[in-house]
Amino acid sequence: MVDLTFLDMIWIALFVGLMIALALLFYRLSKRSQSDFFLAGRGLPWWLPATSVYATHTGTDTPIWYSGVIYQYGLAGMWYGFFATWCSISAFASAKIFRRSLSYTQAEWQTLRFSGLGAELSRGWLSGWRAFMDIFTVGWMNAAIYMICNYLFGWPFWLSFLVFTVSVAIYVTTSGYWGVVMADFQQGIFVLIVIVLVSVIGISVAGGPAGILSSLESMGKEWMANPFAFKEFGGGLPLAWFLTMFFAAIIAGFGMGSHTDWYTEAQRIQSAKTLKDSSYCMWAGPALVIIRNALWAVAILAFFVLSPNLLPPNPANPPPLHQAAEMAWYRIGFDYLPEVSAGLLGFFIAAIIGIHFSTVSTHLNLGASYLTRDLYQHYINPEASERRLVWGGRISTLIILAGSFFFGWMMKAEITSWLIFTMWIMMAGTWIPNILQVVWWRFNIKGWLAAWIANMGLAWIVVWILPSVNILSGLLDYQQFWILLALSALIYLPVTLLTKPEPTEHLVRFYVMARPYGWWGPIRKEAERRGLIKPIEKTKGGQK
Amino acid sequence: MTWIKREWTGEEAQEWTKEDVIAWILSPLAYLGFTAGVALTLLAKWPGYILLALAIVFTFLIFWIQRPKLDAASEEYETKQKEYLKETEKMQRWEEI
DSSP states (O other): OOOOOOOHHHHHHHHHHHHHHHHHHTHHHHSSSSHOOOOOOOOOOOOHHHHHHHHHOOOOTHHHHHHHHHHHHHHGGGGGGGGGHHHHHHTTTTTHHHHHHHOOHHHHHHHHHHHHHHHHHHHHHHHHHHHHHHHHHHHHHHHHHHHHHHHHHHHOOOHHHHHHTTTHHHOOOOOHHHHHHHHHHHHHHHHHHHHHHHHHHHHHHHHHHHHHHHHHHHHGGGGGOOTTTTTTGTSSSHHHHHHHHHHHHHHHTTSSSSTTTHHHHHHHHHHBHHHHHHHHHHHHHHHHHHHHHHHHHHHHHHHHHHHHHOOOTTSSSSGGGBBGGHHHHHHHHHHHHHHHHHTHHHHHHHHHHHHHHHHHHHHHHHHHHIIIIIIIIIIOOTOOOOOHHHHHHHHHHHHHHHHHHHHHHTTTTTTHHHHHHHHHGGHHHHHHHHHHHHHHHOHHHHHHHHHHHHHHHHHHHHIHHHHHSSSTTTTHHHHHHHHHHHHHHHHHHHHHSSSSOOOOOHHHHHHHHHHHBBHHHHHHHHHTTTTTSSOOOOHHHHSO | TTSSSOOOOOHHSSOOOOHHHHHHHHHHHHHHHHHHHHHHHHTTTTHHHHHHHHHHHHHHHHHHHHHHHHHHHHHHHHHHHHHHHHHHHHTTTOOOO
């Protein structure tokens, strides 16, 4: 428990009030249409969705699991956060294709790429799954803010939910994506300033760079200050894990939906006003994320030299919060900021609330977009008026909010293991199919559906069921990733090749609109034959 | 640098070319440089300065190469956007499957 001064409380009240008030100002814009409620009218300059990407991916849970991996692997643990690299490629690859499709959601994109009943099935499935995942994500945000509120004030779960998640829902329900992106902008800037401040103070308290390095040396742990200290070279993180991450991130940039963050980014891509703005926002937002990761990592390392005996994450028997390594970054703020200046602790807590608000708001609105656009409008009421769709968005926001309460309750103290399972392992078998659907004309909806069905079963079998009977037990998460990648391919590849391709008419229309890369030769030729695209004229050096 | 194309027509900019491949290669390297570079710079280690400098140079190169192409592609695409939006709304309302 910490004691807050009057000045601390003023900061917190001012910041929360300002965030909610600013977001509410956009109520009038958001109610104009579905496009405004979910995409801010598709007219944002790149820096707004970019800050939103950054703010969204700075969640209350992020420094928690990040502290866990830095304590375990030193700076090499930074590579756990390196999955954001997929965005660096996507910015100049799949983001352009998705932006050209104009789909509100990835589920809608499925019906542009594929055709018939299968495409509708995939849209229905993906929208339901996404709504579930957004409930799940807000749920783990609830679990994370509970950990912090419990540590700070001794609050129970329901109280932290009521105070800090329901208040976000007020402005998301009222102002939709306009409110989300505008609040994200101020939260993003404020939070970045606080992250820099706390990290610098942490490093300074530990004796500066020289102090950290000499302390590590005296502990015999100098490898922790080397981001490339893999297990094979005396560190802790296996090199194969790093290579898996790098490989998975790079190829994911060419696909759509390989990583759970794609769905958040997809909304930002469509809200950007031009193709160029969507590319820029996709590159700049995640670049800030990885720079932030580096700041965190060094600050956590600084805390490590001050408190090396904190306990690692243990889902079976979670350590008390004041002894948990997962709280390391937060502890810098809680333990040392009050010593620097009065009111700074309030400033820090206001930033934590901002971190929580930005992530929760995004997922409330994103989940609502799938429920409204893909389920309600497409399958229940295709002729719904814009006014009704905006109301549909508001009601859907409240559904996501209610569901998140129960998920947060379930996973209160097991953030790291849940996060790794959902973001990595549960997606492993669909990683390649989500790329194939973009790069290969022959990949059809039956293959895509087969991959999803197989993966859902295989992920549970490989990760939970078989190890419980001592088969494939003791595997690390990256090894499970590769196994699932291979097993799933044994199912979706034969299914694809043994069934018919999508109708040429449909593929040509998709190709002309979205201009995908990869193996689209026959479709490209057909589009040229119909006069829909000019043939590529080659001169000597291959230059057009 | 004539090897890098800096003037594009709208139609040309829609195609995937070596300028995109260069961005795909440099982009993750820039991210890698930022991650390790910032961390090591904060620890005042000299490889950090080099990695950070490389990341900044790569970033400059990526946008120097991509910007003219993205400008042309955006302009070309915006002319067709209205028509495509109509098509997707028809599919949404089951007027066209």
